[in-house]
Amino acid sequence: MGFKALCLGLFCALCASYIYITIPGNIEEYWKVIALFTVAKTCTFMDMCFENLGIMKHGDLISMIFSLDYTQPLSDENVTVTDTIFVDTPVRLYLPKRKSEIRRPAVIYIHGGGFCFGSFRQKAYDSLNRWTANKLNAVVVGLDYRLAPQHHFPAQFEDSFTAVKFFLQDKILRKYGVDPTRICVSGDSSGGNLAAAVTQQVQIDLEIKHKIKLQALIYPVLQIIDSCLPSHQENEHGIILTKDLGIKLVSSYITTDETVTQAMRRNQHMPLESRHLFKFVNWSTLLPKKYRKNHVYTEPVLGRHNYSLPALMDIRASPLLANDSQLQNLPSTYILTCQYDCVRDDGLMYVTRLQNVGVQVTHDHIENGFHGALLFMVSPPYLRLGLRIRDMYISWLDKNL
Template sequence: MAFGGSLWTLILYMTIFIHFLLFAWGAYYRLIRMQLPRGISCRGKLLLFDFSLGYGLMLAGILEKLGICHRFALLRAACLFIPVMRDPKLIIKDLDFDGVPGRVYWPKTSPAGKRRGIIFFHGGCALFGSVRTTERICRAIAHQTDSVVMCPEFRLGPEYPFPTAVQDCCTAAIHFLKNAEEYGVDPSRIAFAGESSGGTYATAICQELVTREDLPRVRAQVLIYPFLQGMDFNLPSYQQNHSIPPLFRKRGVVLGLKYVTGKTMNVDGILKGAHVPPDLREKYQKWINADNIPEEFKARGYVPVAPAPFSEELYEQVKRAGETMFAPLHAEDDIIRQLPETFILTCEYDVLRDDGLLYKKRLEDHGVPVTWYHVQDGFHGIMAMAGWGRILEYPSTQKCLQSVIQFLKGL
């Protein structure tokens, strides 16, 4: 028995050692072979983070093939290790919002009247992420804007594919709007905010509710490097930043379609535009077009690409990705012109940069006030590190967060 126990201990240590060697070699290889633009700060830190994410996804893929769990379960499990710390300046409660769980943050100071309310939607492509992953951002916003912040814990794919996540967010938002005063919130000062896919939900729900006369009008929407369109993946930012971590062009499309279809797809045809019918391409051309991107954002390189021949089969597989609850830039003009004051944050080294720029132009063209903050050395997900200290934060992380906070304080 003792020998058997020693053998298994030896095997365990050898397994850990081999994993360590593979991780170290992979990190070294990534640092040496993958080149990032000089405009990005802390490039080594970003590469190490991306390798860690890729390594985790690789291990998760092995577990999925073995039938143990799907690959995103491992990422969700990692979120459980994010510590939830007490905050002496906030009251924090987990509540139910018409069947959707969520977490609410109240400042403990006595307000002069009703506070503004902020509904913050976390990112993660509706496949991973949670209230815990955005905890530090929500706390900072509640503290520094003296607002009541609510973050819904919506259901995730692939178990609950599109449109479950955005519908859960919409349900929670409607409940909060209807019952704002019970949470100490002024119904006329409620903003929707979100990071990455959370920004998608924020504006998609604004569009969904803009004609609802039975609800308070949303005061503003805050969109932090959001995904907004599924028509053209060859815009300048998609070409320039296709291999910049953590959101590679192909990785982003694969994750998005995993949420829409529940399946892992070959996206080569979609990247070439073969999924868009000619009539829809003509319809959306006036909104989703590289001609609408300012010339300075083409300086790092852009070559117009003709779309591949239309594939009816491919379109049938992914046609729900054209719905506005998934791709809000596809909305009609009469909806766009009714949207509230908007804050948009974009990052230079992000494939989704041009989604934000196109939405900014479209909103402005329809008379919607827009505050735009562009992070010159930023990349996708840079604000998610806020509150994690100097080891994980990047030079512009706090600048991103403070730009959002300053906008919210002005509402």
């Protein structure tokens, strides 16, 4: 009995040390956020334990938990909801029931989840897309892409791009009554990465007749080449998304090689031939002074490893690596960033780069915001921050689409 009690005590101590969290004092609904963060860290800890014990693969537990939140395509009095396939990509369509004398605008939404988790079926995304369709009288397409680690880059990009390209065909736009001049591509987190990459590709693809009018990126992940930005340092133990978790998800996105994960933690994962790319993510010049603070820029250690990973230098994985002439083709853009977010500076640098080449950018920054809050705007959390992000996003779409 004494030995079992000792083991239980040690296990509880380990859990407490791992789950211990600190939350900034200005966070809205403080105790609700602490509860959410505690649950998230507990699930991550259990996932790690099950992986080490050989019970489950990494991420399987989290995927099971996510699937419990999935919804069915239920229509309501305002919107007809159906699940279908665009080429080989599952999508959920939201078609307003309101009569319209003219063709409707359309929003294509790409969900987040670190490239490894998530679906348009999640309650929060279903609610967001349903709300968008109703408020804007718009056709909304939520799309699912293949997930890591079962599928690596560029599968996620290819699924998203193929679905968008399919939707932009004249016959499909006519079928759903969509105005080809009023189409937006949106996404949050890793979905923001895919939305940005897809928009870049659509705008330069000569085979695509109709282009994107707007792109909307909510706390997007936009580069994987520098893992030591000020936001990485300040939010290393951030709310919901920690630096370590972010690196684990990104490395799973591009490879199964665990040495890449370790190298990314030390910011030593990039090859020598990538040196010229760092001018596109040099936060010492691209970040507003307010966010540089007293941090000192140091170039990452290059060429430490000899693995071959083309994804590390591919703009489809890191849209921030696009050169200025590529960025000039982009449509009006909305970017939302949060102060307490490990990937905050990706969005801030994209704002600067787009503004520098003359792209019209609307930037909302939430001082007491954190990554992933949009997922908690529905019950039971019903987080006010998530609802605020939703309303800011919808307001911008309403004025610009």
